[in-house]
Amino acid sequence: MDLPSHQRSPDVTDPGSAAADAADRLLLDEAAEVIAATPPGQLVVIDDVDGALTLGAADLGAQGIRVHQDLITGERALAAGAEARGRTDRFTSLPLGPELFAGATTVLLRLPRSVDRLAEVAGLIAAFADPGVTLIAAGRIKHMSVSMNDVLRTVFDRVDVSHARQKSRVLTSTGARPSAARATLGDWPRTADHPDIGLRVAAYGGVFAGTKVDIGTRFLLENLKRLPKTATAVDLGCGTGLVASALATADPELRVLAVDRSAAAVDSAVATAAANHVSDRVEVVRADGLETLADGSAELVLLNPPFHNDAAVSTAIARHLFAEAARALTQGGELWCVWNSHLQYRPALEKIVGSTRQVARNNKFTVTSSRRR
Known part of the structure; x- marks a missing residue:
């Protein structure tokens, strides 16, 4: 799909560094049908580095997207990209917490490099999203590990692994276990x-x-x-x-x-x-x-x-x-x-x-x- 081409903001990497990469593209391709079928207000996007996932989901028809980005610079890149594409009405930025996930049926996650970050986020999703939630997470293979699958399985019944494409892969988790997830929240x-x-x-x-x-x-x-x-x-x-x-x-x-x-x-x-x-x-x-x-x-x-x-x-x-x-x-x-x-x-x-x-x-x-x- 045609992903956002705005520049990273602030541009502190190489000139011309784009907001989207192969993992973003793979995630949106794998999740396209699920995104299109998700009712307004029930899609959440987590740790979208510079806005490509959120804007890509909006281009697929998603509305009422709830977004959390760890970096304030990422929030600003998303805002700039949304302004350029006329998508400012499609999303709301929220802190990481119960309100972000309440009632969500689909969550898109850019996999963090930190297993601890994945454990915290996965616990919140499984604890507060709709019990039928589907978590679709993507990352670059060089930054992924088998331990990420193990972390997801502590709060989800099933984790499916996609075929690799352009050195990226998608993990899809279903069967949330809210009680097990809530037991992990006290760790943070x-x-x-x-x-x-x-x-x-x-x-x-x-x-x-x-x-x-x-x-x-x-x-x-x-x-x-x-x-x-x-x-x-x-x-x-x-x-x-x-x-x-x-x-x-x-x-x-x-x-x-x-x-x-x-x-x-x-x-x-x-x-x-x-x-x-x-x-x-x-x-x-x-x-x-x-x-x-x-x-x-x-x-x-x-x-x-x-x-x-x-x-x-x-x-x-x-x-x-x-x-x-x-x-x-x-x-x-x-x-x-x-x-x-x-x-x-x-x-x-x-x-x-x-x-x-x-x-x-x-x-x-x-x-x-x-x-x-």
């Missing part, structure tokens, strides 16, 4: 105590590192005592919010803003702040970079930048976040960044932010401080 968020850093981490499915402390963040935490004294700080790309909670715990006078474009990360950061009793001083916002901050308003920004965009290795997101920090920092304000040393970000930090010095380095990571010009 998962929590873990880390006595070595004196913090508890809370994580919803799919958030980076889950309840673990990734080694880059751990190295940054080891150097927090070297930070300048400020009244406010920003944890940019906060993930589970571990850095934000560590900052607030270490300085009872500090107020911290934690920012991430992922809804799962934002929910996790809220839960982590609550678990560490610092919710009164940690504000968590879902946003693209530091768009909610005025120019020249941030005293201190901390960042452990991702080097993947969806499944693709990319340093473009890091540079986007460097530019956001540069814009938002006060003159003389600092960006503290931890990064894999082989990525050699220092020249980019010097160019985008300002004078950059090495704070610490181990066999894998570098921590730098960049002072805004």
Whole structure:
């Protein structure tokens, strides 16, 4: 079928990177008859990366589509594509939860790379959708595993696997078991105590590192005592919010803003702040970079930048976040960044932010401080 050809937004991968891929096309081809037969208001689309599935379903006649996209940038790409195609009246964006799935008879899912994310979403679908719901999920084979089938079978009676096409495959699940699914909902968020850093981490499915402390963040935490004294700080790309909670715990006078474009990360950061009793001083916002901050308003920004965009290795997101920090920092304000040393970000930090010095380095990571010009 003719899938949306709008560009990914923001375009932080290769120029011309389209919103749809082979897995989206296969899913819509496999699900076309089911979509066409689904009554208005009973179709749900989950984790549609940039809107191709939702707009493709709308082109097949679907109306009253309920949509949840983890990334705020994905929501904006869908909105832009819908505006261009005259489909803005076909869908409503909702948070991940019971309202999203209530009474749904068909769910389209772009398979996450995280098995935890799949477990959380599948549990919600089986618990709150119509008992006769059909879940049709697609992904790239290189990111799929047999464990995904096992996860689906914990809350569905049957999982059928399609033939492969263009290195993609579809899993179709039927026979929802609501009681079994509801028993899994208490698993979220998962929590873990880390006595070595004196913090508890809370994580919803799919958030980076889950309840673990990734080694880059751990190295940054080891150097927090070297930070300048400020009244406010920003944890940019906060993930589970571990850095934000560590900052607030270490300085009872500090107020911290934690920012991430992922809804799962934002929910996790809220839960982590609550678990560490610092919710009164940690504000968590879902946003693209530091768009909610005025120019020249941030005293201190901390960042452990991702080097993947969806499944693709990319340093473009890091540079986007460097530019956001540069814009938002006060003159003389600092960006503290931890990064894999082989990525050699220092020249980019010097160019985008300002004078950059090495704070610490181990066999894998570098921590730098960049002072805004």
